[in-house]
Amino acid sequence: MPHPDTGTWRAWLDDEVLVPDADRHLSGCLDCTREISRLREDASHASTALALLDPPPAAATPPAAAPSRPTTTRRDRAYRPGRARQWVTSAAAAVIAVAVIGTPVGRAAAADFLSLFRSERVALLAIDEPSLLKTAEALGQLGKVHDVNEAEPVEVANIRQASARSGINVTVPDPATLPDGTEASPVIRVIDEQQLRFTFGEADTRAYLSQFDDADRELPAGYDGATLLVNVPAAVVQEYRGPDGMSGVLVGHAGTVTADVDGDIDLDTLRVFLLDLPGLPDSVTRQLATIDDWRTTLPIPVPIDRVGGEETTVDGAEAILIQEQGLGSGLLWQRDGVVTGVAGNMDEAALRAVVDSLRAP
C-alpha cells in the first residue's frame, strides 16, 4: 500500500475519509505513525489555543457560547460544568476531574463500554469531544440505564474523615512543593461509591442497528436482558487554592473500577460485539481493540481536541501526563487499587515534585 499523504491522514483522524487497511499500514510504517502523531499534536495545540477565545465558563452566555458542540441534552449532561466541576478552573484539572470523579456521561461512556473488568492499569484513550458524545449516545441506545443516582461531592473536615468515608488511604503533598502562594490547607471533598446498571435490550439494539441498515445482525446468545453492573468507586479530591482564590493544585484519589455482567453471556463476547457495532467512531474502537489486557486496563478518555496527553510513568507505575500549554498539567496513575491524579497550573517538573512528595498524613 502506498503511503497516504498528510492531508488524507488528517482527514482520517477526523473520520472524514476511509483509509483501507490503515491499521495494517500503520503497524509497519514508522514514518506514517510519526506523521499521525505530529498531526494529532498540531490539532490538539490549535484546538486548545482556539478554545481560549471562548468566554470563560462564568461569563458564558449559553446556548451560543459553544460553537462547535451539539446542543443535545446529552451534551449538556456531559459538559456543562456541574456542581462537582465549578471549582475546577484549568482544563488540565478538568480532565483529571473527568477521569477521577467523572461526569455522568463520562462515567457512563467508560462504564458502558470500556470497563468490563477490574482496573489495575491505566491507558490513554485519545478522544475528541464529538467522538466521546457519539460513543456515549450510541451505547445509550442499546438498552436501559437503571438506578443512576449521581453522588454529589460532600465536603469533609479533614483527611482522616475523607479516608474513613471513602475507604481509601488518602495521601497528601508536602506544602513546600506547592506553587508559591498556594494555601497549605485544602478543601476536601468525597464522592461516594455508586453502582451503574445497564440492561441490553434486543429491541433497542435492533432499532439502533436499523439506522445502519443492519437490523438483522446476529446478536450474541444471552445478549437480550443481560445487565452490565459497574461499580464506580468512591473518590476524594483535595483542592489547594491558589493566591487568586482559584484552584491551584488538585489531588484526587479513587478506588478500583469493577464491572460484571448479570446474565448468560460472558464479558469477552459482549466486548467483541460492542466494539464491532456500526456508528462508533473508528478512532475509539481502534484504540480499544488494541488493549490486549482489557480486563485490567482502565482507558482514561483524554480530550485531544482540548489538551495534549501522553503515556509515561510515576515511580514505575504506568501513568498518563496531560498538558495544556500555558494552563497547566496533570498526572494520573494507578497503584495498589487506587487511581491517583494530581493537576495544577504548573509545568511537568513542578507537578512531579508535588507527586513525589505525596505521603500519608
Add this chain to the structure above:
Amino acid sequence: MLETEPPPSAVPGRYDAAFKGLAERLTSVARRVVGDAAEAEDVVQEAFLRLASDPVLDRPADEVAAWLNRVTLNLAFNRLRDTRRWHHRAEKGGRLHAQTASDDPLHAVLRSEQQEGVRAVLSQLPDKQRDCLLLRHSGYSYAEIAATLGVPPGSVGTTLARAERAFRALHEES
C-alpha cells in the same frame, strides 16, 4: 438569541429560516475572532443584511450557508484588524487601560493577553488556512469548510494540516 434581528420582511420565509439556522453558530465563530458578544452579533447581522440583497439568496441552502460563513469571517477579521489599529493608536496616546470588569483582574488580563496572542497568530495565516482552521475547530464539517472556501472536499485535510502546523509553529514562537 440575537438582540437585534434584521427585518424579517426583507426576505420573507427563506431569510427567516436561514437566519434561525445559522445565526447562533456564526455568532459563536465571530465572537472567537472579535472577542466581544455584541460586536459578534453586529458582524452576523451585517452579513445577513448583505445576504438580503445578494443573488446568492436564490441558490440552494448549502450555498447560502457557505456564502454567509465566508462573509461573516471576512467581516469579523476586518473588524479585528480595525480594532487592533485602534488599540495601537490608543496605547500610543495613553488612553487604554487594563479591563477590570472581572472579579479576578489579574486572571482577566492574562487571559486577554493569551487571546490576543492567538488572534495575532490567526491573522498571520493565509486566509484559506485561517478560515479552515477556525471553522474546523468550531465544529464545521469538511463538506461545509470546502463549500465555504470554494475548494474540493478532498483538499480540506491538506489545508487543515498545513494550517495547524503553521499555527502551532507561529504560536510557539510568539
